[in-house]
Amino acid sequence: MSKPELLIASPMMPMIEEQLDRHFTVERLHKTADKEKLLSEFGPKVRALAATPGAKIDAALMSKLPKLEIVGAFGVGYDSIDAKWAGQHGIVVTNTPDVLNEEVADTALGLLLATVRQFPQADRYVRAGKWTEKPFPLTVTLQDRTAGVVGMGRIGKAIAKRLEAFNTPVVYHSRNKAGGVSYKHYPDLKQMAKDVDVLIVITPGGAATKHLINKDVLEALGPNGIVINVARGSVIDEKALIEALRDKKILSAGLDVFEDEPKVPQALIDMDHVVLLPHVGSASVHCRNLMGQLVVDNLMAWASGKPPLTPVAETPWPPKKK
Ligand code: 8YV
Numbered sequence: 001m002s003k004p005e006l007l008i009a010s011p012m013m014p015m016i017e018e019q020l021d022r023h024f025t026v027e028r029l030h031k032t033a034d035k036e037k038l039l040s041e042f043g044p045k046v047r048a049l050a051a052t053p054g055a056k057i058d059a060a061l062m063s064k065l066p067k068l069e070i071v072g073a074f075g076v077g078y079d080s081i082d083a084k085w086a087g088q089h090g091i092v093v094t095n096t097p098d099v100l101n102e103e104v105a106d107t108a109l110g111l112l113l114a115t116v117r118q119f120p121q122a123d124r125y126v127r128a129g130k131w132t133e134k135p136f137p138l139t140v141t142l143q144d145r146t147a148g149v150v151g152m153g154r155i156g157k158a159i160a161k162r163l164e165a166f167n168t169p170v171v172y173h174s175r176n177k178a179g180g181v182s183y184k185h186y187p188d189l190k191q192m193a194k195d196v197d198v199l200i201v202i203t204p205g206g207a208a209t210k211h212l213i214n215k216d217v218l219e220a221l222g223p224n225g226i227v228i229n230v231a232r233g234s235v236i237d238e239k240a241l242i243e244a245l246r247d248k249k250i251l252s253a254g255l256d257v258f259e260d261e262p263k264v265p266q267a268l269i270d271m272d273h274v275v276l277l278p279h280v281g282s283a284s285v286h287c288r289n290l291m292g293q294l295v296v297d298n299l300m301a302w303a304s305g306k307p308p309l310t311p312v313a314e315t316p317w318p319p320k321k322k
Contacts, residue, residue, distance in 0.1 A: 019300075
């Protein structure tokens with residue numbers, strides 16, 4: 001039986017690539033010096049594409065793959081893929097939802113506690129030998145705070161559940177009221193920012209949420225406010241955030257994602273009152289294996305004529321005819 005042609009657009013976990021190599025005829029775009037040559041020779045045969053958020057899958061690339069039927073994306077966020085264009089051209093896009101909800105929610109709470117109680121700073125304090133001189137300064141607390149979750153999707157709900165266990169009242173902002181939760185919904189983000197002292201950002205990235213957290217929202221959050229971002233760097237106006245942190249318009253921030261990652265602005269690196277993580281929300285071996293297997297399972301289901309397991313909203317299965 002012939003194996004369908006599949007293009008890998010960016011480096012993927014070995015457990016993904018090994019399985020794809022077994023079941024597909026694979027070429028790797030990122031390993032090819034002459035990308036245009038590969039696209040003109042192999043592109044017309046390609047029926048499946050696999051990629052991480054590191055690769056931009058836009059109309060320009062997909063239109064060079066006239067037989068493309070499926071994009072298997074690693075990650076729940078697929079803002080690096082033009083899914084609308086894919087849907088309009090009969091291409092299904094799959095992502096890796098649900099399997100990472102608990103891990104990312106764990107990270108969000110860890111980052112929140114680390115930021116509020118300054119655990120990384122306290123660790124640096126011990127290592128620098130300062131404890132023998134005097135105790136580490138007292139910190140602010142989570143226990144007198146209300147958290148405003150920005151985005152009450154599957155991960156937002158897992159975060160909210162954990163916040164409840166920490167006795168932290170939860171409210172949320174999203175465009176539409178979320179089903180299955182009784183937390184107060186704020187259609188107006190600025191109003192919510194006024195009423196809370198923690199913002200936890202877990203909304204999809206992309207054009208619709210670009211710079212949702214802007215200067216006005218940060219000012220509304222106020223000088224005791226803390227921002228936690230485990231979503232996409234694009235959701236926060238990073239320049240406005242840096243200014244707000246510098247001018248003490250907000251208290252601090254815990255950031256797992258950045259606008260131009262892996263580049264982190266020097267201004268943030270130089271600040272001691274922020275906690276910075278290298279986009280590790282889902283980055284445990286356990287969780288990444290589940291995500292990786294879901295990428296493969298989606299592509300394998302499609303290759304054997306079955307519906308892919310987790311198509312994204314913009315590309316419902318079965319696809320429109322090409
Ligand atoms: C990805 C993520 O795994 O799922 C997402 O959307 O942000 C992460 O969990 C990461 O972006 C891969 O590099």
